Amino acid sequence: MLNVGCPSDRVSGFTTPEFAGVKKIFEENIKNGLDVGAGVSVFYDNKMVVDLQGGIANMATGSTYDAETLQLVFSSSKVLTGIVIARLVEQGLLNYDEKISKYWPEFAQGGKENVTLLDLVVHRAGVGYIDSHQMTLSDLSNLESLAKILQSQPHNFNGVPTKAYHGVTRGWYLNEIVRRVDPRHRTIGRIVAEEIAPVYDIEFYYSITKKSLYQRVAKIYAYPMVLLPKWMISEPLEPIFDEMMKTDSVTYKTLVQSAPDRSQPQDWNRFEMLNYEGPSYSGVTNSKSMAKLAAIMANGGNPIGNSVTGVLEPTILSKDTYDLVMTKLPETFDVALQTRSGGSMLLWNPELKVGFGYCMNAFHTALSGDKRSLRMLREVVDTVKNLKKL
Template identity: 55%
Template sequence: MTIIIVLLCRYICAGPFLPLSCQLFSLNCPKASDTLHGFVEAEFTEIKNIFSKNIESGLEIGASVSIYYENKLVVDLMGGFADWDTGKPYDENTLQLTFSSVKVLTSFVVARLVEQGILDYDEKISTYWPEFAQGNKENVTLEHLMTHRAGVGWFDNHLTKVAELHDLDSFAKVLESQPHNFGGVPTMSYHACTRGYYLNEIVRRMDPKHRTIGQIVREEIMPQYNIEYYYYTSEDLYKSRVAQIYSYPVPRVLAKLILPGFMFTNPVHPLFFEMIAPGTKTHKTLVNSCPNQAQPKDWNKLEMVKPEGPSYNGITNSRSMAKLAAMMANHGKPIPGDKVEPILLKDETLEKFLERTHSTYDQSLLEEFTMSKGGIGFFRLPGLEDYEFLGWGGSGGSLLLWNEELKIGFAYCMNAFHTSLLGDERSLAMLKETVRTVLRLKNNHHFRG
């Protein structure tokens, strides 16, 4: 019995993701640190050390991190395993499902349509979609939807199925018939999956070619900026390049739920208690209204990523995410290079996009958030309170953030699913080190972009 207790304690306290047999019995398992790829500028070497330690400690299975500073890619690292069972490395060809981090790019697509005069943040959604004006939704504006105050964060009597997303005309009837969650009163409550559903219907109605958001990204954003960001995935792409997702180990989830929070570096956020309780706003938002009510491991199925989901279904890599972040850190201007690329967002559009709304308590995420009119968040992260980062994160740990003052564009994605709300010890350690390095370089006037 003593041996069993010791082994279980070792498992609970050790890195969370390396398979149990390797951790307990020291089997000859592959070393994830041997799979490191990419590069790092000399001034940012400590980022590589942190990244490598994350893998060695078992905090990662496979991951990538990319960082721009002053319009230059200074870190582009990937390592670990895209598929642990086969030993397939997590390398420069790997693509990753990043969940809600894709909301940032979706917000850019909407902003570009605002720039073209096709959409207006202050306009009622019913102007674009008359049937939307049911169930106390007649006064809901596009801004309300972008900032999660549209009152359609969950479906009352409908469990979303992934198969529905293949017939958007039919699914639109489900969307428009849903009554306002708060009786018509603008109330912040996260639209985890539904924001993308509703935005996609608005965009395909108003786009001159009646394209979906994913089609616009594929036809315009990807080729214009030489990035990869797929909102729907072919079988060939999925099987050849997309990393498997690994759920947070159940014993540690239970330990985090039962034991005091001070015992953990990243204690379970209160929303996870609400998430497992049917009938709560959080459960209806994060479970019932998302495809097939899927758990992390369920996303290792092609059927889940085949149709578009503009709030959660972005398959990309950290390099592509970081380039978008770097352009925003460059005030919407393209990154200088051999190829002349177009402006992402013009100054007037950017001003509207970044217009700050009032900090508001979110009824589903159980935290106060400050959103921009265009739909991204303003964050003062733990240990980085002196600097405001803009962007968003994805379930499990992915991040797409930028800071214009420091000229930092930061992106991180991974296949090991942690339980924090916005980043965790893996990514935040690298972001903190990035800020420290940038401040040191600015003080020393040492770095040359």
């Protein structure tokens, strides 16, 4: 267990009385060493009911994980990326059913000629790993040369649509498509910075180039598998972790080989790494911003209002586009994740009108949440169901 238990005064923020149970669990996670530093926020019925931060952002300096702390959220970055793509579809600049080659002619090589935008969005495009080139951090510094690397990669499965998690590469490919269709040739990160973050009063960065901003980013704490305490390991251990040790597996090629310089989790929020956009993994934000995005989606893409000014914000997606992106696809076996997968990664529930955001700087082995977040989420759901009975 991590020897970083903190007193309750290291927890800041608020909960409404009805959701006090979430704070209790959050404090237990920190006191018991399940979390080093973390944030959890919840919107219910378009109102923020939980916004908590606590623990340690950086053990070397002892800095507190507070409302100013930012967190690299890895694959949760894909959610806002997906919203950007949906907005471009709504504007008529993209179509999920079109072949990628319509927007990016050079993409049509190596068995990728028939791959559609939808294939890429739902992880069946066959470009989940790059094995024709060893990706380095310097490759990300020039988007023109990066595009040539990406388009030259042959289809991973000889042109056959196959569900395989595009953990790292999906954002690179989508970023190039977006640059080609946006009238101003902006990247996903630039669109978020101009059209989403300021409009919806959230913090969400796909790249960080200012040291002053980087100083707010929490340090990541992860462990080599052999050193993990038993309580950190999901039981039974998910099959993906065995596959990650096999250098010829799809999983290894996807999550290890394709990472720039084969970086490990604790390396991903180095300042140099965060200089460049990776819209599948490089999102830096906080739980409040995540929960607000989730709340907007739980509200059918409609605004929930600025909590400070009371001004009603614009609709993030029209009803037709929202219904389109919320269409549930059949679950299929994912050869990279080694499990059946489907559905959304961002935690919202339209029926309960709940948006849930949780971020942390200590990484365990569960892929679909672990006891830290799942206990809080259950508490939220149980509280909302009880409130609805009143």
